[in-house]
Amino acid sequence: MPIDDTLARWSDISFETAFVVYLLAAIAFLGQLASTRSAELHNMERLRTRVIAVTSTTPGRIPDAPRRVPSERMGRTGLGLVMVALTLHIGSIVLRGIATGRPPWGNMYEFVSVTCAAGILAGLIVLRSKQLRTLWLFVLVPTLILLFVAGTVLYADAAPVVPALQSYWLPVHVSIVSLGSGVFLISGVASALFLIRMKHPEASGSRMSRIVARLPSAQTLDILAYKTTIFAFPLFGVGVILGAIWAEAAWGRFWGWDPKETVSFITWIVYASYLHARATSGWRNTRAAWINIAGFVAMLFNLFIINMVVSGLHSYAGLN
Amino acid sequence: MVVGEGRAEMTIDEHPRAHSPGLVRRTVAMLRNRWRQLTSMRTALVLLFLLAAAAIPGALLPQRNLNTQAVDAYIAARPALGPVMDTLELFDVFASSWFTAIYVLLFVSLIGCLTPRLIEHGKALRAQPVRVPRNLTRLPLHHSGTLAGDPEKVIADIAPHLKGWRTVVRPEPDGALTLSAEKGYTREAGNLLFHFSLIGLLAAIAIGKLFGYEGSVIVIADNGPGFCNTSPAVYDSFRAGNSTDGTGLEPFCIRVKDFTADYLENGQAEMFTSNISYQSADDIAADTWRDYQLKVNEPLRLGDERIYLTGHGYAPEFTVTFPDGQTRTEALQFRPDDATTFLSSGALRFDPPGGTYATADERRRGQIAIEGLFAPTAQFNGNLLSSRFPELVDPAVAVDIYKGDTGLDTGIPQSIFSLDQEMINQGRLVKQDRVNLRPGESTTLSDGTLVRFDGAKEFANLQVGYDPAQRWVLVFAVTMMTGLLVSLVITRRRVWFRAHLGEHGLSRVDMGGLARTDHAGWGPEFQTLRSQIWPQTTPSDSETHDRETV
Numbered sequence: 001m002p003i004d005d006t007l008a009r010w011s012d013i014s015f016e017t018a019f020v021v022y023l024l025a026a027i028a029f030l031g032q033l034a035s036t037r038s039a040e041l042h043n044m045e046r047l048r049t050r051v052i053a054v055t056s057t058t059p060g061r062i063p064d065a066p067r068r069v070p071s072e073r074m075g076r077t078g079l080g081l082v083m084v085a086l087t088l089h090i091g092s093i094v095l096r097g098i099a100t101g102r103p104p105w106g107n108m109y110e111f112v113s114v115t116c117a118a119g120i121l122a123g124l125i126v127l128r129s130k131q132l133r134t135l136w137l138f139v140l141v142p143t144l145i146l147l148f149v150a151g152t153v154l155y156a157d158a159a160p161v162v163p164a165l166q167s168y169w170l171p172v173h174v175s176i177v178s179l180g181s182g183v184f185l186i187s188g189v190a191s192a193l194f195l196i197r198m199k200h201p202e203a204s205g206s207r208m209s210r211i212v213a214r215l216p217s218a219q220t221l222d223i224l225a226y227k228t229t230i231f232a233f234p235l236f237g238v239g240v241i242l243g244a245i246w247a248e249a250a251w252g253r254f255w256g257w258d259p260k261e262t263v264s265f266i267t268w269i270v271y272a273s274y275l276h277a278r279a280t281s282g283w284r285n286t287r288a289a290w291i292n293i294a295g296f297v298a299m300l301f302n303l304f305i306i307n308m309v310v311s312g313l314h315s316y317a318g319l320n
Numbered sequence: 321m322v323v324g325e326g327r328a329e330m331t332i333d334e335h336p337r338a339h340s341p342g343l344v345r346r347t348v349a350m351l352r353n354r355w356r357q358l359t360s361m362r363t364a365l366v367l368l369f370l371l372a373a374a375a376i377p378g379a380l381l382p383q384r385n386l387n388t389q390a391v392d393a394y395i396a397a398r399p400a401l402g403p404v405m406d407t408l409e410l411f412d413v414f415a416s417s418w419f420t421a422i423y424v425l426l427f428v429s430l431i432g433c434l435t436p437r438l439i440e441h442g443k444a445l446r447a448q449p450v451r452v453p454r455n456l457t458r459l460p461l462h463h464s465g466t467l468a469g470d471p472e473k474v475i476a477d478i479a480p481h482l483k484g485w486r487t488v489v490r491p492e493p494d495g496a497l498t499l500s501a502e503k504g505y506t507r508e509a510g511n512l513l514f515h516f517s518l519i520g521l522l523a524a525i526a527i528g529k530l531f532g533y534e535g536s537v538i539v540i541a542d543n544g545p546g547f548c549n550t551s552p553a554v555y556d557s558f559r560a561g562n563s564t565d566g567t568g569l570e571p572f573c574i575r576v577k578d579f580t581a582d583y584l585e586n587g588q589a590e591m592f593t594s595n596i597s598y599q600s601a602d603d604i605a606a607d608t609w610r611d612y613q614l615k616v617n618e619p620l621r622l623g624d625e626r627i628y629l630t631g632h633g634y635a636p637e638f639t640v641t642f643p644d645g646q647t648r649t650e651a652l653q654f655r656p657d658d659a660t661t662f663l664s665s666g667a668l669r670f671d672p673p674g675g676t677y678a679t680a681d682e683r684r685r686g687q688i689a690i691e692g693l694f695a696p697t698a699q700f701n702g703n704l705l706s707s708r709f710p711e712l713v714d715p716a717v718a719v720d721i722y723k724g725d726t727g728l729d730t731g732i733p734q735s736i737f738s739l740d741q742e743m744i745n746q747g748r749l750v751k752q753d754r755v756n757l758r759p760g761e762s763t764t765l766s767d768g769t770l771v772r773f774d775g776a777k778e779f780a781n782l783q784v785g786y787d788p789a790q791r792w793v794l795v796f797a798v799t800m801m802t803g804l805l806v807s808l809v810i811t812r813r814r815v816w817f818r819a820h821l822g823e824h825g826l827s828r829v830d831m832g833g834l835a836r837t838d839h840a841g842w843g844p845e846f847q848t849l850r851s852q853i854w855p856q857t858t859p860s861d862s863e864t865h866d867r868e869t870v
Contacts, residue, residue, distance in 0.1 A: 160584065163591050163616040230808045234801060241797045250617050252534070252628040252783045254793065255525075257414050258386065262379040269372040273365055280361045310380065 028078035118182025188296030359432035378413035456832030510806025631781030692719030
């Protein structure tokens with residue numbers, strides 16, 4: 001099927017716009033985090049006004065309608081921008097799919113883009129409570145880095161895929177793996193912030209602990225990390241098994257210790273260790289969080305080093 | 321090493337009996353402690369980490385099972401370190417003794433941990449829910465309120481709300497009536513299913529490796545005789561499990577009728593297709609051939625045997641006309657040296673026909689050998705041949721033609737892609753000509769021998785795989801994931817009620833809930849249950865505390 005260059009160009013424009021809007025959203029969330037302290041002051045101010053109004057000798061005077069505090073406004077703006085950016089982002093993925101007439105995850109640029117979209121979508125679901133909104137900044141920063149790398153270093157022109165990838169397993173296997181990877185990103189961020197919170201308890205009163213205090217509680221972060229992992233872990237496992245079924249049809253064996261397969265195996269074991277560590281006394285908190293982060297590092301290693309440095313059957317990067 | 325309620329953890333007896341036991345008892349105690357240590361969760365965690373760490377060199381270093389040449393090149397480039405690494409089995413990680421040791425220990429630990437768990441779960445399925453704790457208000461989820469009726473009526477009213485729960489009603493000495501309910505037993509069942517499936521998966525893989533084999537063979541796509549799966553000798557390479565000696569292979573025959581590769585303008589392959597015909601089982605006696613279109617991702621499956629199209633290349637065809645007018649024609653596969661342009665290299669050897677030379681010795685020294693390059697779409701820089709496209713558009717060869725003894729009957733093995741350099745060095749194989757030829761072009765040697773390049777044929781690389789336990793690997797993978805999902809989604813939870821007779825025909829009721837698993841998430845269900853029993857209250861106006869949920 002021929003490539004539709006016009007649609008492919010629109011896909012690229014949509015991707016670039018999405019990147020800029022994500023960046024704006026990150027700035028808004030940075031603003032939210034920075035103004036959390038002034039929000040506390042603002043709340044106290046409002047409380048005082050209300051007290052004055054109630055005790056006022058002029059009954060019937062209506063105090064100023066309660067305004068949203070700046071930090072909340074910033075947060076809401078950021079969330080709105082994330083939704084706009086995700087729409088553009090998904091638009092760019094869909095356009096590339098139409099332009100090439102195949103599932104839009106056939107090379108590394110497309111895979112990273114889809115994974116980031118999955119991560120943001122997962123974020124919109126698991127971070128929907130207001131209390132967790134401060135986490136968005138920390139989800140957006142790695143996402144922006146990944147998208148930047150995807151759009152520059154990894155970028156590949158819209159093109160058909162090699163024969164081995166022309167299978168109905170491509171939409172199934174790759175989409176499940178990228179969804180799992182996206183959710184693991186949220187989990188890794190939650191565990192990293194959990195560790196920072198544990199390192200700087202609020203009681204210590206240090207400068208760092210005051211900033212850290214604006215994040216959700218350590219327990220909230222820990223539960224978020226755990227819940228996202230127990231969603232992504234079976235999903236990733238299913239993705240690997242579907243990959244094995246595909247490998248049996250494409251390469252003549254279901255498992256052959258290809259570098260990608262090996263590192264997927266390692267990643268899966270690291271996440272299994274995380275779940276076991278959570279059930280082992282003495283490992284529950286900090287150690288488990290470190291294991292979770294190690295799992296995400298293994299995911300990134302599998303994505304970048306294995307595809308770009310080590311040669312194997314999964315070298316579909318389209319970089320040469 | 322099972323994720324669960326921590327009961328699986330076994331601790332080492334820190335305080336052995338004071339009176340000094342005999343040697344036998346000491347040994348038994350030591351063995352028992354070692355066993356407990358091995359089956360403890362911490363050991364299992366360490367073994368899991370070791371397994372992950374041990375797999376890392378398998379991903380980063382070249383491995384023999386994937387690419388022997390890469391391993392040889394790696395060792396050759398490091399004369400000091402390479403052999404040491406080889407001794408440490410770093411190039412055969414997944415067959416190495418240390419990798420095996422880790423996963424065998426892990427699986428022993430797993431079995432040692434699972435067996436008691438299985439017995440305990442069997443008991444738990446028959447046991448009644450546990451007694452109500454003394455103080456329900458200490459639980460993470462609790463509620464206190466009053467309900468109409470005496471304790472018997474209250475408990476009887478609550479019971480219908482606990483459909484699907486396992487319940488037991490027990491009276492207490494002070495006149496209170498209690499109800500214990502428990503749900504989510506399938507969590508443990510899922511957990512056990514997951515881990516036992518893991519053992520089954522490993523067993524199925526091991527059986528497949530023991531009894532399976534894998535062979536690959538190059539077949540020229542001209543509907544020639546093809547090959548029959550009769551012995552390992554028909555394959556160019558054959559790898560078999562330890563319980564397979566190459567006898568008793570399931571017989572089938574394959575002929576390759578054609579091979580087509582479609583390319584994009586930039587030389588990227590779009591699809592590989594090969595039309596083949598095959599016969600298996602009863603077809604062989606009846607000599608009927610069936611057709612199949614072999615493609616990448618679409619192997620031919622004959623029972624447990626699978627035939628794949630794994631590669632392709634070109635086989636240039638030459639005709640040699642000897643001085644007495646007899647001709648010999650041969651097409652032989654060249655090795656594709658460049659995966660993008662399919663510039664290939666190889667060699668052909670022609671034995672003179674009987675009658676051309678008077679003696680056997682003369683005949684042996686009159687062999688014709690051709691060695692050189694083949695390009696499917698030729699591009700000449702002066703006389704230098706290269707290829708600019710992988711498709712067969714404008715083929716050409718650049719070859720050296722030799723006459724003499726090729727050395728095939730010396731007993732020393734030779735590569736089919738190159739001539740024996742030693743024979744050339746010794747002057748027993750003498751270069752006659754160096755030419756570039758397009759199809760139909762020929763060159764005449766000084767003794768009157770005519771060598772003509774006829775053109776090229778496609779060849780297909782076929783791989784035959786046999787794994788009798790493969791479907792069991794899939795079955796266990798599916799049960800494994802089912803067990804995992806069940807164990808992660810289902811919460812083992814308990815809820816208790818204690819009703820005391822109060823005043824005005826009311827009963828004071830305490831309700832408490834506890835999830836036995838390490839993640840939150842049954843708070844909302846507890847609240848739903850509470851609101852069914854006390855419809856008029858909301859969590860905010862009751863004493864419900866929900867420390868668990870976020």
